[in-house]
Amino acid sequence: MKIKIYSDIDKIKDVPSWGYVFPLLELLQDETSDLYQFYEFTTIETCDFIALPVTVDYLLKNNAQYAKVIFEKSDVYKKKMLVFSASDIGKTINHPNCITIRLGGFNSKFKHTTYIMPPFIDDPYILLNKKISFLSKEEKASIGFVGHSNGSFIKLIKEFLIYLKFNINRMLKKNYFDYQPFYPSSYYRYRYLKIIENNKSILSNFIYRKKYRAGITSKGDRLRTTIEFYQNVFDNPYTFCMRGTGNFSVRLYETLAMGRIPVVINTDCKFPFDELINWDNHCLIIEEENVRFIGEILNQFHAKFTDSEFVALQKANRKLWEDYFKKDSFFIRLCQELLKNK
Incomplete structure (x- = not known):
């Protein structure tokens, strides 16, 4: 069964880059796409969902009247809306017809239907020009990380000033994103x-x-x-994964794509397809208040695997990325979930 979508595709021409476009609609611009087995365009009267063509925060800033009209249409025609929020922080729309698709956010604050979309990445094995391979279990756990991490007081002050400027702009309606508390991610x-x-x-x-x-x-x-970065992930069975500006980790998906094991610091994260995927079977998830025990927790986790189970977990993580988090794969899975919400 296909999902029937109505969308004002012409609005795509109004945005400065594809980064503002709902990725599903971007993919469906290719009429030969395999996604046409799962989605089709139709009229607003006969559709299952109205799809907002571009990210909602862009619309609220640049074309608020159109956003108002399309939400009114969803009420008139009694249609649910697929609302895409592309930024690191995201925008919550408190409308009963709204189904939000976003990169991250705080699990405890989501009140309406929300699907977490991964940041889409190219296959890192192609970039590294390596064959897919998996690491044997060694006596000691080996964990890698390459990235922005700065513990200086000056950096902490700079991050606070950036946060302050961002929230002033939010209050002045110069941007349309959710409020989130100050969290100096590189410092932590x-x-x-x-x-x-x-x-x-x-x-x-x-x-x-x-x-x-x-x-x-x-x-x-x-x-x-x-x-x-990817060579470091390749060389270590575990990779440290933690939120950045937004409350999600791109590194989580990059680690899965490499067929390695994410060690995720849980900062009230919502994981994608968490009703379908048992994330504890793929990652070591550590609550932030327990970070001081991270070494002991990782050692206990590492010790429980036999050699064959350790390799099997890495294979399962690579398959998880292929089946759920490549761009086409994600929207095929999303179709199956949306059919439940018709």
Whole structure:
């Protein structure tokens, strides 16, 4: 059975880049897409869902009248709406017809139907020019990390000033994102990594970057640092994963794609398809208040696997990414979930 969608596709031409476009509609611009086995365009009278063509925060800032009209239409025609929120922080729309598709947020605050969409990435094995492979279990757990982590007081002050400016702009309606408490992610990340590094029963392989993506600007440097990042994931069975500006971790999906095991710091995260996927079977999830025990928790987790189970987990994680979190795969799974909400 197909999902019938109505959307004002012409609105896509009004945005400055594809980054503002609902990715499902972007994919359906290709008339040969396999997703046409699962979705079809139709009229507003006969559709199952109205799909907002571009991200809702962009519309509220640049075309609020259209956003108002389309939500009124959803009421008139009694149709549910697929609302895409693309930013790190996201925007909650408190409307009974709204089904939100977003990158992250706080699980305890979601009151309406919300689906978490992964950041879509290219297959890292192609970038590394390597065959898919999995690591044998060693006596000690080995955990990697490459990324923005800075424990200096100056950095903490800078992050607070950025946060303050962002919220002033939000209050002045210069942006349309949810409020979230101050959370200096690079500062906390540094502190938590140091806890692991100081535990001599664990092998840690960390590359600390004082700026996001090491402050690189050129295309060549971006490629070099990306390869360095994925090589670190490749070399270690475990990778430390924690939120950034928004309350989600891109590194979680990058680790799964490499067929490795994410160690996730849970900051009230909502995981995608959490009614279908038992995430505890794929990751080590540690509540943030227990981070001081992260070394002991990781050692206990590592010890419970036989050699064959350890490799099987890595294979299962790679398959999870292929089946759920590649771009086409995600929207096929989403179709199956939406059919339940018709």
